[in-house]
Amino acid sequence: MSESMSVTPASAGATSLNPTAEITGASILLDKVSKRYPGQAGAAVDGLTMEIPAGKIVMLVGPSGCGKTTTLKMINRLIEPTEGRIVLDGDDVTGIDGDALRRRIGYVIQAGGLFPHMTVATNIAIVPKMLGWSKERVAARVDELLELVSLDPEQYRDRFPRELSGGQQQRVGVARALAADPPVLLMDEPFGAVDPITRVRLQDELISIQKELQKTIVCVTHDFDEAVKLGDWIAIFTEGAQLVQYDTPARILAEPANEFVENFIGAGAGLKQLTLTRVNEVALQPAVTASPGDLTSDVLSRLDQEGHDHAVVIDGRNRPLQWLSRRQLARLERIGDDRDPRLPLIGERATLNDALDIMLVSSVGAALVTGGRDSFRGVIDVETVMEAMSQAHARARTSHAEGRPVGINTGALTALPAPDDAPDDDRPLHAAGRGTAGE
Amino acid sequence: MSELVGAPAETVAQGRTAGAGPVTGARGAADPLTVSTGRGWRPLLLQLAGILLAVGALVAWLLTTQLTETERITLNPASLLVYTREHLALTLLSAAIVLLLAIPLGILLTRRPFRRLAGPVLAVVNIGQSAPAIGIVVLLAAWLGFGFRAAVTALVVYALLPVLRNTMVGIGQVDDRLVEAGRGMGMSAAAVLFRVELPLAVPIMLAGIRTALVLLVGTAALSTFINGGGLGILITTGVNLNLTRVLVAGAVSVALLALLVDWVGRVVELLARPKGLT
Structure with missing residues (x-):
C-alpha cells in the first residue's frame, strides 16, 4: 500500500x-x-x-x-x-x-x-x-x-x-x-x-x-x-x-x-475502466489551504466560509504537509510545520484505480493530488471518481470511435452482416465477427 | 538404447539449463565463469597425475622385472613405440573419418526436410554399434582384405553412433524459442545453425566425440587380428605364447592410452565450451 x-x-x-x-x-x-x-x-x-x-x-x-x-x-x-x-x-x-x-x-x-x-x-x-x-x-x-x-x-x-x-x-x-x-x-x-x-x-x-x-x-x-x-x-x-x-x-x-x-x-x-482514466483528466475538488504558522482560528473561519471540513497544510513550495480536520484544528493554536508521513497522496499521472485505492485506506475517504515537483493540485474523492466513470461510460457508449481501424474476417462463415450499434458508422468494422463467434 | 551416448548425466543437465538460460537466468551470480572453470580443472589435473603415475609404474615394472628372452624381444622400447604409433594412427584416422561423416550427417538429420529419416538412419548406424566389434573387424577384413584399411573401416563403423547421436541430441536440445528468436530477427537458417544451434550443441557433441575416441582406442586393439597393427599385438602374443607379462603390458598400455585420450578430450571440452553457459 x-x-x-x-x-x-x-x-x-x-x-x-x-x-x-x-x-x-x-x-x-x-x-x-x-x-x-x-x-x-x-x-x-x-x-x-x-x-x-x-x-x-x-x-x-x-x-x-x-x-x-x-x-x-x-x-x-x-x-x-x-x-x-x-x-x-x-x-x-x-x-x-x-x-x-x-x-x-x-x-x-x-x-x-x-x-x-x-x-x-x-x-x-x-x-x-x-x-x-x-x-x-x-x-x-x-x-x-x-x-x-x-x-x-x-x-x-x-x-x-x-x-x-x-x-x-x-x-x-x-x-x-x-x-x-x-x-x-x-x-x-x-x-x-x-x-x-x-x-x-x-x-x-x-x-x-x-x-x-x-x-x-x-x-x-x-x-x-x-x-x-x-x-x-x-x-x-x-x-x-x-x-x-x-x-x-x-x-x-x-x-x-x-x-x-x-x-x-x-x-x-468497471474497475478496469478505472485504469483507463488518469487523475489529471478529471475535475478535482478545490480545498482550503493553510501554511505552517497560521492561526487555527483563521483557518477554521475560512473552512466555515467555504463549507469544508478539512484544510490542507502546504509548505513554501506548495507541497502538502498535513491534512487537518476541524477537530484536529480545534486542538491547536497555530499550525505546525511537521510532515504527516501517512498523508494520502496521489500523483496526477496515476490512474483512477490507484487513486481509489489510496482513498479507500485514507481516513478522510479522499486523496490529495500532486503534480510536478509534488506541488498540491486539489482533492479527489469517491464522488469525483464516480462522476468521471459515468461520464466515461456514456462517452464510450455514444462515441463512434473515430479513426477506428478496419478489422474483419472475410471467411465464408462470418460473411453475415450484423447490426452495428453505431448506425452512422458506415464501415463494417468488427461487426462481422459477432454473428458466430463465441457461441 | 539410451537417449544420449557417452555424455555424463550432468552434461545433459547443463546443456538443458543452458538452453533454457533466459528463463532461469541466475540473478547476480558473482562470477560463475571462473568458479565453474576452477571446478573443472581440478579433476582433470588429478586424472593426468594418475595416468602419468601409472605410466611411470608400468615403465618401472618393465625395467625391474625379470623378462625372458622372448619377452625382452617383444617388449623392446623401439617396438613398443611403433605399436603405440600404429595404435594412435588407427584411432586418430578413424576418428577423423567419423567426425567428417557423423557431424554433417547429424546436422542434416536435424534439418526439417530430413528429420523423418533420423529414425531409419539411426537404426542402421546402431547395427554398427551393437554388433560385436570383433565380428565387424573380421567380416570387413573378409570383404576388403586384411590390413590397415579394413581395420580403419571397421573402427569407423563402430564409432559412428556416439558422434552422430550426440550431434543430433545436442542440436535437438537447443531451445526452439532461441531458433525462433534468431529467425525472427532475420537470421538465415544457416546463420541460426552456425551462430546459435552449433555453439550451443558443442558441449554435448564434444562429449560424444570423446566417447567415440575412447571406444576407438579400445577397439583398435582388435585390429591386430586382421594385421592392422597397434598395441593389440602384445595382447595376442601374450595369450598365444602364454607370456603373461607381455599380455599385462599390452593390456595396461591400451588402457592407459584410452585414459590419456579421454583426458585430452576432457581438456578440449573445457576449452571449447562456449562462455556464458553454466
Whole structure:
C-alpha cells in the first residue's frame, strides 16, 4: 500500500521530455490473410483483414490456440500465409525475401529469447551487424539502447544473459528488437515469464519508450488487463483467429460485442475502466489551504466560509504537509510545520484505480493530488471518481470511435452482416465477427 | 538404447539449463565463469597425475622385472613405440573419418526436410554399434582384405553412433524459442545453425566425440587380428605364447592410452565450451 501512496508511473513526464515525438512506426495491413495447415480441417487463421495504424500499440488477445500468435508471426512471415497479402507501410511484402523483411521488424519473445552464449552487447548487435553497420556505430547504438531500457551500459554490456535477472533479460530482449530502429515491433507474450511486480515495471517502461519512439507495436497477450493497460487498440480473437471485437480499451469495456468478450473481460469491467482514466483528466475538488504558522482560528473561519471540513497544510513550495480536520484544528493554536508521513497522496499521472485505492485506506475517504515537483493540485474523492466513470461510460457508449481501424474476417462463415450499434458508422468494422463467434 | 551416448548425466543437465538460460537466468551470480572453470580443472589435473603415475609404474615394472628372452624381444622400447604409433594412427584416422561423416550427417538429420529419416538412419548406424566389434573387424577384413584399411573401416563403423547421436541430441536440445528468436530477427537458417544451434550443441557433441575416441582406442586393439597393427599385438602374443607379462603390458598400455585420450578430450571440452553457459 505504501508504495502506491506515491504512484507516479514511469511514463510520467516522458511526453514533456520529447513533446514533438514523431511517429516512427509504419502502418500494417493484413489483407484477407489465411493460414491453413495441411491435414487440419479448420483454418488456423481464416480470411482476416486487419488494419494496424502507424505509431499505435495494438494488442492481440484471446484464449490459447485462437490463432493470435499465428496472426502475429504472419506479419513478419515467420509463418507464411496460405492466402492474402501483408502490406507494410503501403508496400506489399508478401513476396519479398523473408529474412530481409524480418531485419526491418523487431521481434520480442517471452523471456527475451537471448542467446546464452553471447554477451548482452553481442545479442543486441546481431541485426545491426547483419545490416553491415560499422563497429563504432554498433557500439554506440548498443549503449544508447541499454540506456533506453534503463540498464547501465558500463555494467551490463559484457554480461552473459544468465548473469541477468528475468526482468533485465526481457529489457535486453526489447533493446535487441529495437537495435536497427525498425518501424514495427512484434511482441509475443513479452512479459509472460516475469513476476507480477517486474511485469508492471516493464509495462510502464514500454509505455514510456513508446511515448518517445512512437513505433507500431503489435503485441500478443492472454492477459486482458495487460491489453487494457498497454493497448491503444485491442483485437479480441476466438478460435480460427475470428476477430470478435477490435476497438479501444474503453469501448470494449463499456460495450463488449458479445457474451464471449464479456466473459473474456472477466469480472470487474468497471474497475478496469478505472485504469483507463488518469487523475489529471478529471475535475478535482478545490480545498482550503493553510501554511505552517497560521492561526487555527483563521483557518477554521475560512473552512466555515467555504463549507469544508478539512484544510490542507502546504509548505513554501506548495507541497502538502498535513491534512487537518476541524477537530484536529480545534486542538491547536497555530499550525505546525511537521510532515504527516501517512498523508494520502496521489500523483496526477496515476490512474483512477490507484487513486481509489489510496482513498479507500485514507481516513478522510479522499486523496490529495500532486503534480510536478509534488506541488498540491486539489482533492479527489469517491464522488469525483464516480462522476468521471459515468461520464466515461456514456462517452464510450455514444462515441463512434473515430479513426477506428478496419478489422474483419472475410471467411465464408462470418460473411453475415450484423447490426452495428453505431448506425452512422458506415464501415463494417468488427461487426462481422459477432454473428458466430463465441457461441 | 539410451537417449544420449557417452555424455555424463550432468552434461545433459547443463546443456538443458543452458538452453533454457533466459528463463532461469541466475540473478547476480558473482562470477560463475571462473568458479565453474576452477571446478573443472581440478579433476582433470588429478586424472593426468594418475595416468602419468601409472605410466611411470608400468615403465618401472618393465625395467625391474625379470623378462625372458622372448619377452625382452617383444617388449623392446623401439617396438613398443611403433605399436603405440600404429595404435594412435588407427584411432586418430578413424576418428577423423567419423567426425567428417557423423557431424554433417547429424546436422542434416536435424534439418526439417530430413528429420523423418533420423529414425531409419539411426537404426542402421546402431547395427554398427551393437554388433560385436570383433565380428565387424573380421567380416570387413573378409570383404576388403586384411590390413590397415579394413581395420580403419571397421573402427569407423563402430564409432559412428556416439558422434552422430550426440550431434543430433545436442542440436535437438537447443531451445526452439532461441531458433525462433534468431529467425525472427532475420537470421538465415544457416546463420541460426552456425551462430546459435552449433555453439550451443558443442558441449554435448564434444562429449560424444570423446566417447567415440575412447571406444576407438579400445577397439583398435582388435585390429591386430586382421594385421592392422597397434598395441593389440602384445595382447595376442601374450595369450598365444602364454607370456603373461607381455599380455599385462599390452593390456595396461591400451588402457592407459584410452585414459590419456579421454583426458585430452576432457581438456578440449573445457576449452571449447562456449562462455556464458553454466
